[in-house]
Amino acid sequence: MNQALSGLHIRGAINPGFEEILTPDALEFIRDLEQRFGSRRRELIQKRIQKQGELNNGVMPEFLEETASVRSSQWKVRPAPKDLVDRRVEITGPTERKMVINALNSGAKVFMADFEDANSPTWEVCIEGQLNLRDAIRRTISFQAPGGKEYNLKDEVATLLVRPRGWHMVEKHLVLDGNPVSASFVDFGLYFFHNAKKALEIGSGPYFYLPKLEGHLEARLWEDVLSFSEQAVGIEHGSTRVTVLIETILGAFEMDEILYELRDHIVGLNCGRWDYIFSFIKRFQKHPEFILPDRSEVTMTSHFLRSYSLLLIQTCHKRGAHAMGGMAAQVPIKGDPEANEAALSKVRADKEREAGDGHDGTWVAHPALVPIATEIFDKHMPQPNQLDKLREDVSMEAADLLKPATGQITAGGIQNNVSAALRYMASWLSGQGCVAIRHLMEDAATAEIARAQLWQWLHFPGGVLGDGTRITVEMIDAEIDKELGLIRNEVGENAFENGNFVKAAELFRKIVVQDEFSEFLTLEAYEHLV
DSSP, X not given: OOGGGTTEEEOSOOOTTGGGTSOHHHHHHHXXXXXXXXHXXXXXXXXXXXXXXXXXXXXXXXXXXXXXXXXXXXOOOOOOOGGGSOOSEEEEEEOOHHHHHHHHTSSOSEEEEXXXXXXXXXXXXXXXXXXXXXXXXXXXXXXXXXXXXEEEOOSSOXXXXXXXXXXXXXXEEEEETTEEEEHHHHHHHHHHHHHHHHHHHTTOOOEEEEOOOOSHHHHHHHHHHHHHHHHHHTOOTTOSEEXXXXXXXXXXXXXXXXXXXXXXXXXXXXXXXXXXXXXXXXXXTTOGGGOOOOGGGOOTTSHHHXXXXXXXXXXXXXXXXXXXXXXXXXXXXXXXXXXXXXXXXXXXXXXXXXXXXXXXXXXXXXXXXXXXXXXXXXXXXXXXXXXXXXXXXXXXXXXXXXXXXXXXXXXXXHHHXXXXXXXXXXXXXXXXXXXXXXTEEEOHHHHHHHHHHHHXXXXXXXXXXTTOOBOOHHHHHHHHHXXXXXXXXXXXXXXXXXXXXXXXXHHHHHHHHSSSOOSOHHHHHHTTOO
16 A cells, blocks of 8 residues: 555455556545545434434424525526436346346446445455446446356447445445445445546446435535545536435435535436335334334335325426436246236336326336336336426425325235345345345345334334234244245255355344344444355
């Protein structure tokens, strides 16, 4: 390590090729980000803890009085660059090499390469992902499968956006003055440093999705990071464009303010609905009136979710920003045409609702869903977007965002949550962050909802089945043991022993049973990541 990088240490392996990403100049840029903005990030995380304490004491969210002038005044964000004007279908996935190629070739308008919820952040996965995205921007990426099949980019590919890890995560393999560096700075910084100028050269730009913001002060930090970074690498202010995921209940109360803080860089907001459900449970963890029914019953037609979706459309379009819809996680069900059609009919209904409401685009997790979503948005949206659909008919109060879904808690709901969370956690601990479970492409958000619901049902008197049976630790333990047995039979003894299933079960049980609600499953699991 040279003198300019004094205090910054790499604690991960330097595998062949990693030195192309972990260059002295790139590491100096990461160090500068951490030194300039690290303390503010940590202060904002502390503010989250303070806010949780207020919520626990019954201080419910409201639209902020101190920013009323931002909501009432007339302003707009900067117009979108030409390759983000039409983003009717976006596909998401991890940064694994073959998946990057397939996603860019999928026919979607945008590919969001994910270092966050669809990523198990091992050191090797994160740095290999940076290599893959570097090659993708330069159109040199290729892959040869073990059987000899070649994967290469088509002439026309999706526009690339990158989602770094959220403010809450750190990268334990990069340490500055004895403390791990922000994972957000690592993921954003390495990609930005190596690719910002090249992306602009090819007629695009350094584009990002920003996850899990809890409010406008967290957006302001990103705005300052973006402005500093543009100046540091020598590109024009505003060249970097971002979309913010509204996937926290507190963020939903500050959508106008988030757009305003990032107005020089932001293109739109996205309904990150799975994490939003998790956030709803987490932030109201001490209030039994916010208990939710089975995960399958918490749909976008639920009042609190429908309200947030419509408010997002109205807010974005008033400010000239895109309003992006949520994820369709279904994957094709081969060998069962009837079940496959039933799954696809749910996708169609969801996308019909989004396009009809006024969303400017939507997310899918599998290339097979791109034509379906495209057809629906083409029908409702022959123009590039629906920014002219202002939804002035929408009127939302705080109570609309706080009205929980109603329905039943069932034994099947317990079993589904145990199965999804346990299987996902085992895969995550094994280095795979995007997993097909029961014909759905799942990421960390599903596991977060599943474990949060089980914690809620176990700790509140309202956690009862339809027949009045109280949900107990013994009941959950029995489901865990049953699921481990099913997995052992499915994968075989050797794969079971080497698949982190027992470790996942131990960690899963701990965070479900303990009295305190864990802020993020991934924070707990990161300490055990192999």
